[in-house]
Amino acid sequence: MENRTRILEAYTNHLREHGTTPPTVHAFCKSLNMAERDFFQEFASLESVESAMWGGWISSLTTRLEAGSEWPEFSARHRYLTFLFAFTESSLDWRSLMLARFSHLPPMASPPFLKAFEEHFKIFASEIVNHGLSTGEIAQRGPLQALYPAVLYIHFRAVVSFLLRDESQRFERTDAFIEKTVAFAFDVIRTQAIDSAFDLARFLAPSAWGKMS
Amino acid sequence: MSTQESIRSHKLDRMAALAGAGARVGMNYLKHYGRQALSGRADPDALQERNASEVFRTFSELKGGPLKLAQMLSIDQSLLPPAYARQFARAQYSAPPLSYPLVVRTFRREFGKDPRDIFDTFEPGAAHAASIGQVHRATLGGRAFAVKVQYPGVAESLRSDLGVVKPIALQILGLRERDVAAYFREVEARLLEETDYERELQSAMELSAACAHLPKIRFPEYHREFSSRRVITMDWMDGEPFDVFADGAAPQALRDSIGQTLWDFYAHQIHTLRRFHADPHPGNFLINGDTLCVLDFGCTKTIDPDFHSKQFAFLDPSLETNPTRLTAAMESMDILLPSDSPSQRAHLVELCKKSLELLALPFRAGHFDFGDPAFMKAIYDLGEENRKNDTLRGMRGQRGSADTIYLNRTFFGLYSLLTRLRAHIKTPLPVGLSFN
Numbered sequence: 001m002e003n004r005t006r007i008l009e010a011y012t013n014h015l016r017e018h019g020t021t022p023p024t025v026h027a028f029c030k031s032l033n034m035a036e037r038d039f040f041q042e043f044a045s046l047e048s049v050e051s052a053m054w055g056g057w058i059s060s061l062t063t064r065l066e067a068g069s070e071w072p073e074f075s076a077r078h079r080y081l082t083f084l085f086a087f088t089e090s091s092l093d094w095r096s097l098m099l100a101r102f103s104h105l106p107p108m109a110s111p112p113f114l115k116a117f118e119e120h121f122k123i124f125a126s127e128i129v130n131h132g133l134s135t136g137e138i139a140q141r142g143p144l145q146a147l148y149p150a151v152l153y154i155h156f157r158a159v160v161s162f163l164l165r166d167e168s169q170r171f172e173r174t175d176a177f178i179e180k181t182v183a184f185a186f187d188v189i190r191t192q193a194i195d196s197a198f199d200l201a202r203f204l205a206p207s208a209w210g211k212m213s
Numbered sequence: 214m215s216t217q218e219s220i221r222s223h224k225l226d227r228m229a230a231l232a233g234a235g236a237r238v239g240m241n242y243l244k245h246y247g248r249q250a251l252s253g254r255a256d257p258d259a260l261q262e263r264n265a266s267e268v269f270r271t272f273s274e275l276k277g278g279p280l281k282l283a284q285m286l287s288i289d290q291s292l293l294p295p296a297y298a299r300q301f302a303r304a305q306y307s308a309p310p311l312s313y314p315l316v317v318r319t320f321r322r323e324f325g326k327d328p329r330d331i332f333d334t335f336e337p338g339a340a341h342a343a344s345i346g347q348v349h350r351a352t353l354g355g356r357a358f359a360v361k362v363q364y365p366g367v368a369e370s371l372r373s374d375l376g377v378v379k380p381i382a383l384q385i386l387g388l389r390e391r392d393v394a395a396y397f398r399e400v401e402a403r404l405l406e407e408t409d410y411e412r413e414l415q416s417a418m419e420l421s422a423a424c425a426h427l428p429k430i431r432f433p434e435y436h437r438e439f440s441s442r443r444v445i446t447m448d449w450m451d452g453e454p455f456d457v458f459a460d461g462a463a464p465q466a467l468r469d470s471i472g473q474t475l476w477d478f479y480a481h482q483i484h485t486l487r488r489f490h491a492d493p494h495p496g497n498f499l500i501n502g503d504t505l506c507v508l509d510f511g512c513t514k515t516i517d518p519d520f521h522s523k524q525f526a527f528l529d530p531s532l533e534t535n536p537t538r539l540t541a542a543m544e545s546m547d548i549l550l551p552s553d554s555p556s557q558r559a560h561l562v563e564l565c566k567k568s569l570e571l572l573a574l575p576f577r578a579g580h581f582d583f584g585d586p587a588f589m590k591a592i593y594d595l596g597e598e599n600r601k602n603d604t605l606r607g608m609r610g611q612r613g614s615a616d617t618i619y620l621n622r623t624f625f626g627l628y629s630l631l632t633r634l635r636a637h638i639k640t641p642l643p644v645g646l647s648f649n
């Protein structure tokens with residue numbers, strides 16, 4: 001087996017069994033019977049191993065979905081929904097790992113071990129947004145639209161939090177949560193609601209400022 | 214995006230939304246009485262309409278459980294002013310459609326496969342809405358199927374939603390919890406059953422087999438292998454929707470024939486099987502030529518022989534002229550309680566007599582013309598009159614049997630369908646029942 005795969009598997013197993021990360025690279029390599037230099041040829045740190053673990057999950061999901069025969073027909077909204085439902089479906093294999101690592105994470109936190117997870121998601125999200133922009137499903141909004149992938153990532157993390165707290169049978173409430181929040185989000189970005197909000201804010205902000213000073 | 218916030222305060226938000234409706238109803242009353250004070254007169258119906266739309270708006274903002282609660286409150290016409298009932302009746306049509314990815318997700322969860330791996334074709338858009346789900350058209354090997362998919366989480370959230378909404382709804386509608394507790398339990402039980410598709414499949418297969426011998430009626434074949442907790446698959450039925458047929462130019466003879474089939478179908482279920490399809494709603498039927506197609510068995514009700522005989526003893530025409538027998542029948546059903554004062558008893562007996570004269574009317578001559586809209590109007594008026602009756606509302610205690618809710622709903626629905634058809638039909642007394 002390749003060293004990279006061995007390291008990733010051993011790291012995942014350690015996290016599953018102990019609920020914590022290995023204390024040091026040295027201890028980790030010892031348990032693997034591997035020289036430290038072999039480890040560092042693949043990864044710069046334990047955190048980057050974990051980052052590759054979570055990132056690998058997202059990228060394998062999106063690769064599989066994008067290869068699906070129905071994918072090209074799907075609208076941006078359907079693509080995003082399909083991703084989130086595939087994610088929840090596949091999360092059954094990852095739930096114990098997620099409970100160990102995500103439960104105590106503040107919803108907006110962006111720790112190093114989630115770097116690749118976030119990156120892969122945002123690349124995928126910007127492809128969805130571009131698809132939506134090209135079909136007119138998402139309104140053109142100049143520099144503002146660069147924020148969309150980041151907004152979708154916040155939503156995605158909210159879905160993860162909801163899923164981890166969901167006690168319903170087969171996580172049906174998470175499905176409903178996804179369906180409803182995505183419908184809402186796409187309703188907002190399709191319309192001029194955001195533009196109107198910004199216009200209103202621009203109108204109010206100077207006068208409010210004037211009164212305060 | 215304040216998603217986090219909205220999850221945490223889920224229940225509280227709902228409470229707040231409902232309290233808001235209460236406040237708006239209050240405002241409407243203030244405006245109403247303000248106008249009355251200024252002009253010396255006001256239109257109470259206009260007020261009621263306005264309140265109904267406020268309450269309805271709030272209920273429909275809270276999809277799922279509250280939506281069903283709205284429907285359940287619209288079941289018993291005498292509990293509910295017609296204005297509320299009309300608004301609530303709309304609830305059946307206004308649930309949002311499920312996205313195709315969610316339908317796929319449900320299939321993967323239930324069968325471990327995509328719908329298109331199971332069927333040759335599967336239409337991504339819903340053909341029509343069902344009460345807590347939607348229906349997709351699919352084909353396999355040249356055969357067409359109707360696949361009903363349930364909204365996820367409906368079953369999960371129903372109970373907690375009902376718990377939150379019930380007291381507030383009672384207050385808005387001015388009902389006393391203690392007096393209607395048995396009714397709420399009954400309705401809650403039926404609603405929870407409606408979310409159980411495995412049970413519905415079983416009921417549908419049993420009831421359609423037990424009614425298959427009736428002429429001019431057809432039931433779809435159900436497919437257990439493509440059904441689960443959240444999905445029911447049956448044959449696709451072609452035909453004209455009931456309301457399109459009823460409001461169209463169908464000849465009288467065909468209307469009478471369809472009406473007769475409908476009547477006989479319910480008579481067989483209620484009096485012979487004592488288990489019936491308790492949701493006679495136009496959306497559950499199709500007309501194909503001279504055949505009635507029955508689509509949905511989501512809500513079924515079973516009654517025991519004892520209740521059946523007590524209930525239908527009220528069809529005895531002599532009750533209208535013999536107060537002793539009427540009083541005895543009312544006591545057997547706990548409509549009259551031992552604690553009632555003589556004047557309350559007299560009041561209730563009078564009221565019951567009036568209701569009977571009207572509701573038993575179709576059974577009196579052995580045939581009945583539902584073409585006269587005055588009959589349905591009289592039923593509505595009676596409900597309205599009972600509702601406005603302060604003596605009646607002031608009476609305490611739980612009266613009658615909770616079993617009557619769905620039986621009443623069924624008869625009310627059946628009479629409405631027949632009125633819509635303008636059908637003139639034979640209406641014999643239930644089998645085995647005779648009075649002298």
